[in-house]
Amino acid sequence: MMDQQYYLTDDQRAVRDLVREIARERIAPLAAHVDETGEYPHEQLKLLGQQGVMGLHIPEEYGGAAAGMLAFCLAAEEIAWACAATSTLFLVQNLGGYPIMLAGNEEQKRRFLPRLASGEITAAFSLSEAGSGSDAAAMQCAAVRKGDRYVVNGSKMWVTNGSHAGVTTVLVTTDRSKRGKGVTALLVEPGTPGFTVGKHEKKLGIHGSPTVALHFTDCEIPVENRLGEDGEGFRIAMKTLEHSRPTIGAQAVGIAQAALDAAIGYAKERRAFDQPIAAFQGIQFMLADMATAVHASRLVVHHVAGLMDRHAPSTALEASMAKCLASDTAMKVTTDAVQIFGGYGYTREFPVERFMRDAKITQIYEGTNQIQRLVIAQQLVGKL
Numbered sequence: 001m002m003d004q005q006y007y008l009t010d011d012q013r014a015v016r017d018l019v020r021e022i023a024r025e026r027i028a029p030l031a032a033h034v035d036e037t038g039e040y041p042h043e044q045l046k047l048l049g050q051q052g053v054m055g056l057h058i059p060e061e062y063g064g065a066a067a068g069m070l071a072f073c074l075a076a077e078e079i080a081w082a083c084a085a086t087s088t089l090f091l092v093q094n095l096g097g098y099p100i101m102l103a104g105n106e107e108q109k110r111r112f113l114p115r116l117a118s119g120e121i122t123a124a125f126s127l128s129e130a131g132s133g134s135d136a137a138a139m140q141c142a143a144v145r146k147g148d149r150y151v152v153n154g155s156k157m158w159v160t161n162g163s164h165a166g167v168t169t170v171l172v173t174t175d176r177s178k179r180g181k182g183v184t185a186l187l188v189e190p191g192t193p194g195f196t197v198g199k200h201e202k203k204l205g206i207h208g209s210p211t212v213a214l215h216f217t218d219c220e221i222p223v224e225n226r227l228g229e230d231g232e233g234f235r236i237a238m239k240t241l242e243h244s245r246p247t248i249g250a251q252a253v254g255i256a257q258a259a260l261d262a263a264i265g266y267a268k269e270r271r272a273f274d275q276p277i278a279a280f281q282g283i284q285f286m287l288a289d290m291a292t293a294v295h296a297s298r299l300v301v302h303h304v305a306g307l308m309d310r311h312a313p314s315t316a317l318e319a320s321m322a323k324c325l326a327s328d329t330a331m332k333v334t335t336d337a338v339q340i341f342g343g344y345g346y347t348r349e350f351p352v353e354r355f356m357r358d359a360k361i362t363q364i365y366e367g368t369n370q371i372q373r374l375v376i377a378q379q380l381v382g383k384l
């Protein structure tokens, strides 16, 4: 079924097949270990970098493959099928780097994009804070302009890869009274005095993907590290999230497909009442519903990715639909896979409990699914 995608170009197929091979042979065998230990998948990311996969989305003039959004989503699905934590870090390469592509000046692009494209450095994106997630414009971490520098004070939270990134797009407020219109985007590099990495969260899933707090104490960031103008940060962040949402959908599809594949395999092997459990219609109908939902989610992800590749003027509706549908599907399908495995599904002997834990985050980050439904509804009914 996964191979019957007649609408893919030869190049897109080649990306998918290359990443599928790396993911299945080199990344999947390490996934349980990454989950068990929380070890950062250095080698897996290095491998993806060596094969040019970390720069799939980056323009050719900055060392990337300029393969487009659909190719990126195909790669994301394959990596997520193998290891959700590794795929989160792959997605953050886009989430943290896209603001530079979107709003960076030539000097900023030349400074960061080639290193991101080769995988020499990784990226992070820091919008959320302890007191502001869905309501991101209520952020408190503040920057004050002093000559040719911004002096930043405050803390950010939930920063995926914030402990390892060579560049982090950090959203700060330069005027709290203006909420979103007072937000500015700054590029922060490790080693900057006054910038430290704080608490590492202990999480339900995606264990190899570090989630950290960032602290700023009189941290001076030069004005040349500002993306766009003062007050443009929120618009840059929202555009970045819209662009990134299909990739979360692709990650969710990959996790769900892995659970479906595992469930089919187990149902054909496991016997009860002198038959493989796959012979029971109750199990067959579950598998049929799981496969239908995964297929539908994949198509919705590919559709919005295709729209983005064709530079469609507006994709907010389709991007939120893709993220919401695919992540709800991943949660349902992985939970059903655990059910099909029975008691064994609840143990770490089999990977389906990991898939279920990993799937949950796709309903939460980059805008919870409640927020996606708000975006979808606003497109339907407008501002009332």
Ligand SMILES: Cc1cc2nc3c(=O)[nH]c(=O)nc-3n(C[C@H](O)[C@H](O)[C@H](O)COP(=O)(O)OP(=O)(O)OC[C@H]3O[C@@H](n4cnc5c(N)ncnc54)[C@H](O)[C@@H]3O)c2cc1C
Pocket: 125, 126, 127, 128, 130, 131, 132, 133, 134, 135, 157, 158, 159, 160, 161, 203, 211, 361, 364, 365, 366, 367, 368, 369, 370, 371, 374
């Ligand atoms: C593992 C992990 C990695 C993350 N990585 C990053 C990252 O790299 N960068 C980053 O900036 N952030 C990141 N986040 C933060 C993530 O985006 C936020 O957690 C998320 O947006 C929700 O914000 P919150 O946790 O403050 O929940 P809240 O905003 O407090 O929401 C709590 C509940 O209320 C609901 N809710 C809120 N507002 C509304 C509304 N208007 N209508 C209906 N329901 C509503 C929410 O859907 C949710 O169910 C990460 C989070 C996690 C857990």
